[in-house]
Amino acid sequence: TQLLEQSPQFLSIQEGENLTVYCNSSSVFSSLQWYRQEPGEGPVLLVTVVTGGEVKKLKRLTFQFGDARKDSSLHITAAQPGDTGLYLCAGALAPYAGGTSYGKLTFGQGTILTVHP
Amino acid sequence: KAGVTQTPRYLIKTRGQQVTLSCSPISGHRSVSWYQQTPGQGLQFLFEYFSETQRNKGNFPGRFSGRQFSNSRSEMNVSTLELGDSALYLCASSQMSVAYNEQFFGPGTRLTVL
Numbered sequence: 001t002q003l004l005e006q007s008p009q010f011l012s013i014q015e016g017e018n019l020t021v022y023c024n025s026s027s028v029f030s031s032l033q034w035y036r037q038e039p040g041e042g043p044v045l046l047v048t049v050v051t052g053g054e055v056k057k058l059k060r061l062t063f064q065f066g067d068a069r070k071d072s073s074l075h076i077t078a079a080q081p082g083d084t085g086l087y088l089c090a091g092a093l094a095p096y097a098g099g100t101s102y103g104k105l106t107f108g109q110g111t112i113l114t115v116h117p
Numbered sequence: 118k119a120g121v122t123q124t125p126r127y128l129i130k131t132r133g134q135q136v137t138l139s140c141s142p143i144s145g146h147r148s149v150s151w152y153q154q155t156p157g158q159g160l161q162f163l164f165e166y167f168s169e170t171q172r173n174k175g176n177f178p179g180r181f182s183g184r185q186f187s188n189s190r191s192e193m194n195v196s197t198l199e200l201g202d203s204a205l206y207l208c209a210s211s212q213m214s215v216a217y218n219e220q221f222f223g224p225g226t227r228l229t230v231l
Contacts, residue, residue, distance in 0.1 A: 090220075103220070
């Protein structure tokens with residue numbers, strides 16, 4: 001059973017389209033990170049959200065943390081070919097949800113995004 | 118600031134051998150976590166070290182071990198390699214803010230077991 005369910009698994013769109021990636025769980029997270037990973041490289045941190053209901057914007061990317069801190073979304077506006085990659089959500093489980101803050105992130109399965117010119 | 122570095126970047130071993138991977142965290146970061154990434158299982162947590170102590174461990178067999186040195190550099194070791202150990206091994210460092218748990222990853226070591 002995946003603790004963090006990420007959807008969709010694959011996304012193939014045309015340049016200029018908008019898209020949203022979802023990350024859902026029945027568990028509560030102290031914080032949630034979004035990463036982007038290129039083939040053969042390590043994940044690159046895009047954003048960290050820690051407060052329920054928090055919304056953060058990074059140029060054309062908008063990240064939202066659910067009010068109950070159990071879910072998150074990544075919205076990309078006017079996607080570009082340079083946005084192509086693997087997007088990963090990762091969370092630190094809240095201590096009362098059975099987690100420990102000691103260095104462990106729980107990852108979703110990832111969304112492979114392809115943006116065609 | 119230099120990022121997380123990992124050496125070597127690529128490694129080919131045969132079954133039964135052992136391997137040691139190295140990770141240098143971002144300067145000032147004292148927490149180092151290790152992850153295994155495979156196509157089927159995604160990223161899975163191996164263990165975390167802070168001040169030379171292992172504070173957290175994932176569900177991996179005892180063949181996977183690690184250590185951290187006084188300068189925060191870390192190594193992980195896999196003994197008696199199996200074909201299923203082929204994966205991208207990622208190291209991440211953190212300043213260990215409990216609230217954020219913000220981790221920065223290195224480029225990884227691609228291990229292939231033949």
